[in-house]
Amino acid sequence: MQTDNRLGEFLRARREVARPEDFGLPQPGSAEPGRRRTPGLRREEVALLAGISADYYVRLEQGRDKHPSEPVISALARVYALNDEGMAHLRKLARPESRRRRRPVRVERVAPSLVRLLEAWPDTPAMVVGRYLDVLANNRLAAAVNHCSVKGQNQVRVVFLDPDARRIYADWPTVAAETVATLRATAGGDLDDPRLTDLVGELSLKSEDFRRLWARHDVGVKTSGIKRYAHPMVGELVLNYETFSVNAAPGQTLLVYHAEPGSPSEEALRLLGAVAAEAPVRAGHEAADREAAK
Numbered sequence: 001m002q003t004d005n006r007l008g009e010f011l012r013a014r015r016e017v018a019r020p021e022d023f024g025l026p027q028p029g030s031a032e033p034g035r036r037r038t039p040g041l042r043r044e045e046v047a048l049l050a051g052i053s054a055d056y057y058v059r060l061e062q063g064r065d066k067h068p069s070e071p072v073i074s075a076l077a078r079v080y081a082l083n084d085e086g087m088a089h090l091r092k093l094a095r096p097e098s099r100r101r102r103r104p105v106r107v108e109r110v111a112p113s114l115v116r117l118l119e120a121w122p123d124t125p126a127m128v129v130g131r132y133l134d135v136l137a138n139n140r141l142a143a144a145v146n147h148c149s150v151k152g153q154n155q156v157r158v159v160f161l162d163p164d165a166r167r168i169y170a171d172w173p174t175v176a177a178e179t180v181a182t183l184r185a186t187a188g189g190d191l192d193d194p195r196l197t198d199l200v201g202e203l204s205l206k207s208e209d210f211r212r213l214w215a216r217h218d219v220g221v222k223t224s225g226i227k228r229y230a231h232p233m234v235g236e237l238v239l240n241y242e243t244f245s246v247n248a249a250p251g252q253t254l255l256v257y258h259a260e261p262g263s264p265s266e267e268a269l270r271l272l273g274a275v276a277a278e279a280p281v282r283a284g285h286e287a288a289d290r291e292a293a294k
Contacts, residue, residue, distance in 0.1 A: 014080040014217060135152065148168065182221050186221065
């Protein structure tokens with residue numbers, strides 16, 4: 001992660017995952033003349049599509065020019081079909097903020113009033129995650145739906161290192177890709193952050209899947225969607241989710257889950273709620289606190 005050419009790394013990663021067929025170009029392995037041996041676009045093709053010189057694009061990838069103009073940024077974002085988060089990330093790489101003296105890392109904490117709000121939703125799974133996708137707070141039903149959604153867990157580490165993750169998440173490949181893209185988006189341009197460096201380093205060593213996905217440089221935050229779980233008690237559980245930024249604590253996100261009215265998942269959620277009601281309301285919190293105190 002320690003590099004002086006982050007813009008070039010990002011551009012190269014996006015070029016290598018681009019689909020030539022989307023631009024009417026021969027695919028890898030095609031029998032057509034000029035077939036390519038490797039996936040992705042060639043540098044000269046990107047330059048042509050973006051309306052810039054091939055030499056200039058090569059300089060950008062090699063780090064010999066690190067500050068492209070806004071029109072060039074917009075053109076490259078169009079070629080690589082970047083979403084809003086990807087466009088913002090590209091701008092940060094092209095316009096890095098001057099490095100200031102790093103402040104001591106503060107422990108992320110959830111406001112007591114927000115914790116009480118979560119606990120006041122006995123029929124709605126909800127949790128708060130931090131900048132590095134650490135679970136900072138959860139209610140009983142969130143823990144009943146997924147044991148990974150408990151205070152003290154890190155969602156990225158769980159997805160890639162928990163042996164049960166591929167069973168719990170029915171759409172594991174999608175969940176894994178979205179998790180990595182979210183981590184990169186929430187980290188922003190501060191890739192020297194010690195907490196992020198440690199997390200990415202650990203996962204890169206322990207998970208080939210994480211290492212491959214992180215190398216793609218995907219950037220994106222899911223504001224809503226569907227999660228599918230293979231629950232050991234109620235079987236298939238399909239939940240919609242919405243995310244909300246916690247304005248009082250930048251970097252924190254509130255996730256709220258719900259089932260479609262009248263669906264089997266709504267009935268399953270009701271059953272899990274009855275089971276969760278029998279457990280101490282702060283069991284997950286206290287267990288995580290005890291672990292952190294060791």
